Every structure is written in structure tokens, then in C-alpha cells.
Amino acid sequence: MHVRHQIGVLSKVATSFLVPDNHIGRATVSSVAVAHEVERMGGRSIACLNARDRNLLGFRRDLLTAAAYGVDQFLFVYGDRPTLGARTGQLTVQSMMHELRTFPETHEYTGERPFRAGVAAGAGKLPAWKRDADFLFAQVRFSLDEFLEWRAGLEFDGPVYAGVMVVPSAAMARKISAEIPQLAVPESWLHAIERDPTAGVALACDLVAGVRASGAFDGVHLIPVSRYREVAARLEAQRPRE
Numbered sequence: 529m530h531v532r533h534q535i536g537v538l539s540k541v542a543t544s545f546l547v548p549d550n551h552i553g554r555a556t557v558s559s560v561a562v563a564h565e566v567e568r569m570g571g572r573s574i575a576c577l578n579a580r581d582r583n584l585l586g587f588r589r590d591l592l593t594a595a596a597y598g599v600d601q602f603l604f605v606y607g608d609r610p611t612l613g614a615r616t617g618q619l620t621v622q623s624m625m626h627e628l629r630t631f632p633e634t635h636e637y638t639g640e641r642p643f644r645a646g647v648a649a650g651a652g653k654l655p656a657w658k659r660d661a662d663f664l665f666a667q668v669r670f671s672l673d674e675f676l677e678w679r680a681g682l683e684f685d686g687p688v689y690a691g692v693m694v695v696p697s698a699a700m701a702r703k704i705s706a707e708i709p710q711l712a713v714p715e716s717w718l719h720a721i722e723r724d725p726t727a728g729v730a731l732a733c734d735l736v737a738g739v740r741a742s743g744a745f746d747g748v749h750l751i752p753v754s755r756y757r758e759v760a761a762r763l764e765a766q767r768p769r770e
Contacts, residue, residue: 535569541763544572564597575599579619580607602645622657663687665749670714672738679744687746690739694752695728729755733762
């Protein structure tokens, strides 16, 4: 019900929904199953699949399940360090991409649409094998100038989506900065959120507007965290009127 409520609230401002895949390293409902629920509600979904928790057989099972459910878009990620147990060590994002491309030739694929898969793109030059992806999700940034500088040096023919995250509190900003240095929240954002706890929503939505106006990206991968209601309302108000 919580997922359905989020989809309902955000459906006016989002064209598709990324379903995360067990980032905490504990057993959860399959992202493919949740993506199927999104599709049943009339939304387009992208099921995230991480290499950390799967061996080759498990990955092929996920693809067969996706074909049966009509889920045809994926984001492949390596996966964070697990909190329990260890990585399987068998799959990488590159090997998952290769398996996806050869899957229709080695298995009976009954999906109405061909599989499409994207990968995450961090700082620095894009590895050659990632150019085989159908789309890219750019690493979260907090500055339009940083996005534009990175995009100008990118060689990729498919759609590219900028990563924008809502920082819901000063405590969360400090936690992110300490645990994930490449996603360090800038001091200007931190000070704004300390003064006004709702500032994280405004800052993220303003960045979305800037990315849209730049024309440099095909869209935004927006991470609203717990503020999806406020984000949906603000983006709806900011939407250009015909």
C-alpha cells in the first residue's frame, strides 16, 4: 500500500519509476515483483538489479520472471557492501549486461518488448563497455554547473538522466557526507537545511528545473527519500503551462 500511495502521488510529475533492489543487503520483495505492480497501476517501471546478491542462475531466473510479468527495463548496479553475509562474487554489471544481450538467443523470451538496461555513471571517463547500455543514470550531484561540465565530456549516444536527491534533514546530510564522500552535501545546502528543514525539497526541485532548462539531459532521476509528497506538489506547481 505504501508503494501504491507513492506511485499515485508522484504519477503527475514522473514518467517512470525506479524500483530499488535491496540496498541494505537483507531479504526483501523482488524489485521485479514491485515493478510489475507499478506496471499494473499504469506506470512505467525500471527494476534495479544488483550483482551483489545474485549468481548467474538467479539472474536468469529474474529475467524469466520479468519476461513473464512484462517488466522490460532494468538498471544494473554493482551493489553496496552487504550488512549481512558476503557478495556472491560471480556477477558484475558488465557480465549482467552481456547476459541480457544474449538472453533472447539462449532462452525462450516471450516479452512483448525487448529488454532495455541502463547503468550508473560516476565521475571520470565512461568505460567502453558501458557505452553498450541503453541509458545512463548519472551520479547524484548538487550543482548544475557540475552536471553540465560532466555532460560536456561524456561520449554516449543514448538517454542520460541526471541524479538529483532530496536531502531531508541536516542529520541526513552529515551522514551521507561521512559515509559516501563522492556524494558529500555542499555546505551551502547544509546551512540552508539547518535554517529551514524544508529547504532540501526546494533546493532539489530548483536543481531539477535547472537541468530541464539546460536541455543537456533527457530527464532526471529524482530521489525524494521521505519527502515525496512535498516534492510532487512543488514540481507540479513548477511545471511549465501550455
